Amino acid sequence: MSEVIYEGLIATHKKAPVQAQITISKDTGLITNVIENKEEFKENDNIIKINSDCLIFPGMYDIHIHAREDETKGQNHKETYQTAGDAAINGGVIGIAAMPNTPNPLTTSEQLKWHQNRTKEIKHPATFLNYVGVGPTTKPLVENVPYKAFTGPSVGDLFFKSEKELRNTLQHYKGLPISFHVEDFDVLAANENENNHSTRRPVECVEVALKYVLQIIEDYDLNAKLCHWSTGLESFNMIKKHREIMAKKNLGYNTTIEVSPLHLTFDSNMLEKNPEFWPYVQMNPAIQNKEHRHALIDALKEGFIDFIATDHAPHTISEKFKNFNGSEEEFYKLLKENPEETKLTCCENGMSGATWLDTYVNICGMLMTKHNFSSMDIARVTAYNPGKFVNSFLDSSYGKGFGKIEVGYQGSLTIMNIEKEELIVRENLKTKPGYSPLEGLNFKGRVEKVIVKGEDVTIQKDYSITDSNSVLFKLRIKDGINVPF
Ligand SMILES: [Zn+2]
CATH class of the missing domain: 2.30.40.10 (Urease, subunit C, domain 1)
Structure with missing residues (x-):
């Protein structure tokens, strides 16, 4: 041996x-x-x-990433399982769980099989797990899988436009593990002409959707996870009350929360001062002010937030700089020539999502040195809690x-x-x-x-x-x- x-x-x-x-x-x-x-x-x-x-x-596991690859190969220019796995290992991450909003959103057993075969085929040292999408017409699969539901238009067709539509679908998912992207469609629509990403997707956008998402979780006893949490304050009060209600049901699970490195490192106050960074840090849900960012950091340290999950979203540089003819160099040149106008263009709606896998351990270092996280805190939010989530979907090998x-x-x-x-x-x-x-x-x-x-x-x-x-x-x-x- x-x-x-x-x-x-x-x-x-x-x-x-x-x-x-x-x-x-x-x-x-x-x-x-x-x-x-x-x-x-x-x-x-x-x-x-x-x-x-x-x-x-213990090996750190990132439970929320986008690997982009599927049978259409339509977004292989952005990332593949191979390159996402390489970025993970490079950042100290030994396993990743990929979201289903690939070009052909993963919603069926046949598609799941394709993804599982593909990740086996490349023989990568990283472990891969796939979420299955929940959309307006889907039903649960026979396989034991984590599900993902989108309440805001982040992802093509795979999202719900109303609470009623969400409820009609989720009544079939009683007791199942579902991760939620929480943003309200109507609030987004009402703010679409605001002047930067934080005001186009305001705090209210999360809070309005959270109210009905929590009610649905309670009504259908869902084993829920809230993705990439971006706000503290009122949303925390709502989640606290909700968790008390869920705890009384003795279901053996209670709603958990992810936070992304982007929401821990950047806030809208920084971007007010330096709007030229918007193309690099635009993400859904949007970053909010410093008070929210510090509330997220404190909640992660105290254990109220359960996971650091990156929401690694690999868009190409030319996609990120689509407001500058797809050229980062042109952006830089214009910033030198005409800073005021260029900064305004940076605030316009660009491509949401950024890459985070390569720098996962660096973020842990930042939390330890700048925010006094103990090694126990880091192990809990990067390995122990993610392990508890992932292990329920693994086979005996x-x-x-x-x-x-x-x-x-x-x-x-x-x-x-x-x-x-x-x-x-x-x-x-x-x-x-x-x-x-x-x-x-x-x-x-x-x-x-x-x-x-x-x-x-x-x-x-x-x-x-x-x-x-x-x-x-x-x-x-x-x-x-x-x-x-
Ligand atoms: Zn995501």
Whole structure:
């Protein structure tokens, strides 16, 4: 039997980091032993010792991404399972769950089979899970899968225009796991001529939809998850009350919440000052003001929000800069020549969504250094809670699944160096569109190693790069327009 032993500081959701030896079987890919008592440590050539400036987390799992690939190949220019998987491993993420709004939205068992075969076929070290879409005419599948329902027009045809339409469909999904994109169609329509993305998709847009979404979850006992949460304050009060109602039902589950790195790092106050960053940070739902952003960070730390889920949305640079003839260089040139008018154009409606997989661990580092998250907080929101979500959909070959460093769990680890810094540069990204909203920013905390089923699958980056020709890098470093968070 071949096995490998990793020795170092393990960081789990339960306790402060502790020196341990983790044995992983390369045959099954599962953890076979965890020793925390130093006197029992083994000594042999198979032991891989991890530096003391690193933390060994259970493999981090991103439960909300867009991989774009389907049988039509219609958006393979944006991303494929291969490149999304590469970006994940590059960012310290060992598994991803892909949303169903591909060119031909995934809503049937036949399509699900296609996606499952495709992700098996590429033999990628990352684990893939697929959400199945819920639309105005869909019914639940026989397979045990997570579902996704869109209440706002983000995704072509797969969305509901009214509460009635949503209710008619969801009455058939009683007790099933459904993730919600929560934005109200009428509020969006009423604000479509506002002057930037935050005012076109205001807080009210989330709150109005949330009111009826929570009521539907209660009425049909849905095992619900709220995606990419963007607002604090009143929406938190609504969710608190709702969770109390759901808890009384003793269903064994209660509504959970995701937050995306974009809503943790950028807010509309920053964009008021520097509207030139809009093309890079436009996303649905929109970022809101600083107060909301800080409420999200606090709620993630306190455990009210359950997951960091990126909503990695790989659109090409030319799509992101469609208001500038598809050219980022033209945008930059115009910004120099005519800054006021160019900034106004940046506020116009562009393409929503940004790439985040490559920088997942950097965001964890930012939360630890700037917002005092403990390693337990990080393990909880990146591995333990995502593991609980994903494990219920896995077959027995995954053992006990993801989220813990314990016997029987996946031998997949995200090893993070918490002392070393990383300057985000385009040259080190693996996502197909090849840009990140974080380019030119420096992060304390970076990927040291990524282990999947005992194998080292780390993607090497060139940390010596200190210069880049990317427009975003130029804006932040050479022009000194830094957006702090
Ligand atoms: Zn999404």
